Amino acid sequence: MRVLNYLELEARLQRSGIGTATRQQRRALSPTDVEVVKTPWNGANPAEAAFRRAVGGRFFERVDLAHCNLVGPGSAAVARRAIRTGTPLVLHAHITREDFAGSFRGSRAVGPVLERYLRWFYSQADLVVCPSEHTKRVLSSYPVDAPVRVVTNGVDIESLAGHEALRDRYRSRFDLDGTVVFAVGNVFERKGLTAFCRLAERTDYEFVWFGPYDTGPHASPTVRRWVKDPPENVTFTGWVDDIRGAYAAGDIYLFPTKAENQGIAVLEAMACGNAVILRDIPVFEEFYTHGEDCLKCDTRSEFEAAIDRLASDPDLRARLGDTAATTAREHGLDRVAEELRDAYSDAQRLAGAEHTTD
Template sequence: MRVLDYLELDSQLDRAGIGTAHDQQVEALERARAAGADVEVVTSPWAAGDPRAALRGALAGRSPLSDVDVIHLNLIGPASVALARYAKVTDTPLVLHCHVTSEDFRESFRGSNAIAPALRRYLRWFYSQADLVLTPSEYTKRRLLEYPVDAPIRAVSNGIDRDSVADHERYREEYRERFDLDGVVMFAVGSVFERKGLTAFCEVAKRTDHDFAWFGTVDSGPQASPTVKRWTDDPPENVTFSGWVDDKPGAFGAGDVFFFPTKEENQGIVVLEAMACGKPCVLRDIPVFREYFEDGHDCLLCDSRAEMVEALNRLADDPDLRERLGENARETAAEHSLERVGEELVETYEQLLESR
């Protein structure tokens, strides 16, 4: 079984959650193959992975596109639309992976809220082309059913590549010194958006005496929202915005409590990464986190900023609680191994092929 697992604009998305999710899919399938599964994965739609060679082949009368048994697409742009149509013409099973919803598109950059309603209509049409839509959570599946998307939908965790953050501790002193961090550090990782809880992050920081650090890209161009510019240009005294960091494990090594007051997620790979590092997590109480995590066991879920302040102060003062939540979080992350994800993806592809 040969599978095209394709991410349009992959080079531009290598710092985004979608890029991480796609990389983990490919790694999960490679691990499944190493374990004996009959699956081969290619990431380019072009024959031999080279558009120039594909063009030469087309001039010689050969198909310019890879010969595959399943097409699995991870984005929603024009190249993905073209490949979805190609799948229909060739009767190739088509899997569309929902990493984008109109809900999580909101509060991402300037003008995103105005575009979101039209995006919802487009997504309803696009995802309905699939033989199967995969979502990272049952929560996102419910969202798509409300659009409504006219295709079968199945939830499969994005998983977590624990190897990608396995050596985080060795970066601890270097990163804390580089960004002048001290004490019990509250931290977030990922691109800086209001949808990720930027205002709550800063307002909560102002009400505590701890150091806060947000490791991730800060948009400074015309697409940056006024809220992002306001907070990052003049942050509270105890808040550091690092910008992009080359060594992702360094971010998880420098921080002590992962603080993620995001307003909307389809799953939240970054939370699983923090949990894989054994970090206690303080999260906004949103439905998708209730699906995967348990308040008081592997995280603390908070409704309000007052609750967030209380939870962070409590963790700062109680190393035993930090250790207990962190150990339980590590066990939760282990349940989302790439080996398990690979098994589910292979099973999904096989079922689609059997149904043809």
């Protein structure tokens, strides 16, 4: 099977969760019988495709199925062509109104319009893929008029190998000492930025957020405020060249996020054996168990108590971390490959037949 696995604006999304999820899909499929094509054009870009068409070649790549990972105009164009040519179409619901809110300046204000757009966009698919049962319920509430199937985003465990060796280097690089409470990923209020900083203010531990942040016109006022004037014990590192160093340098992974579709960074932290504290939100109920592979909290006092408990009990940290690593292995790339291949087969069946574009 030849599949277009497309991520528009890919160069700009390398540091995003969607970019990570897409890379993991492609890596998961690489040892299978699915041949992945990354661009819809017969060439590196439309100009090259036009030249090839002018000399008797094809403008578009020949594929058996189209799989889009974003919702912008490029993906909409791919979807229209797939529908026009009878090519089975899979649309990946990495974005919902709920998880978009609190990510950028004005993201809440555009929520109603975004929901209507997403309802239209995803409803074009032969099959919608999303990373959790929680997201599936959200899509049903819009409602999206297409079958929806859950496929884990997974975690690339192999890419995290050797992280332990980076601990001293990254702790020295960011002047870290003692118990370090940390987060990983883009700095957004939706991911619990204010809660993270407020907890830091109430403790004596070092808090570090490893990940890029925007202080330009697209950034929310909350992000600009905390990044420009953080509590004394909070460090915002910006982009780090090797994410393994973040998971090595930290001791307690704190993720007080308000909304997620799954959370790849949580799986990465678990894969590295970190003790994890999560906000007790619905999406985490289907993946993680309080007291076994993580601690879940609702209130600021619960978060504070959980941090103190883990900081004072290295045996508990180790036990939670060991179980968390087992949980992460259940979401390895072999599972991603199996679930994607099953989804592609479903999409072909739902489309009515296997097609190849003309």
